[in-house]
Amino acid sequence: MAVRDAPGLTRGERHVARLYATGHTHGEIAEVRGTQEATVSALLCRAARKLGVPVPEGNLAVDSQALAGALTGSSRNEEPPLTPAQKLYLQAFDRYLAAWRNDGEDERRARLEMRYMLGAMYLEARVPMPSRVSAPRPQLRVAA
Numbered sequence: 001m002a003v004r005d006a007p008g009l010t011r012g013e014r015h016v017a018r019l020y021a022t023g024h025t026h027g028e029i030a031e032v033r034g035t036q037e038a039t040v041s042a043l044l045c046r047a048a049r050k051l052g053v054p055v056p057e058g059n060l061a062v063d064s065q066a067l068a069g070a071l072t073g074s075s076r077n078e079e080p081p082l083t084p085a086q087k088l089y090l091q092a093f094d095r096y097l098a099a100w101r102n103d104g105e106d107e108r109r110a111r112l113e114m115r116y117m118l119g120a121m122y123l124e125a126r127v128p129m130p131s132r133v134s135a136p137r138p139q140l141r142v143a144a
Contacts, residue, residue, distance in 0.1 A: 013047035020044055021068035085124050089117035 009017065012033075019029045026037045026044075033040065048054075048062045051071065082090070096110035122129040 008050045009047055013043050013050070016040055016043040017047040017051070017071060020062065021071055083121070083124050085117055085120035089114060089121060092117055 015033070016029055019032065020026075024032075026040045029040045030037045044062055053062060053066045092110050092113035096107060096114060099106035099110055119129055
């Protein structure tokens, strides 16, 4: 649902809600609209209640992400699906967690699978894989 199609909102509520959902503060919105911050807070709370966004009693704090989701018709809990490489990486990670106390071949194999799948995730995202940089290892000094 587009912001302008939000049912039951006045023009002022819609304007304030849109600005707040995009990250503006109460003070910035008040300055843009030429009103007081208290007016912005009241408009914002009314808009949130009309859109079904919870507003704590006695508190004018409105969750900007929940408000943005209500304005656009999307849920903030929606997560993008995992890619095949991400699924395989997580399976290898689970195997690593199951084998990490054994210090055996299973742990080594799971770590190698994780490293391989990390490269596959970079390829899926079409992001260049960073070059492997070896960090200098601290030298242990023996006190004489």
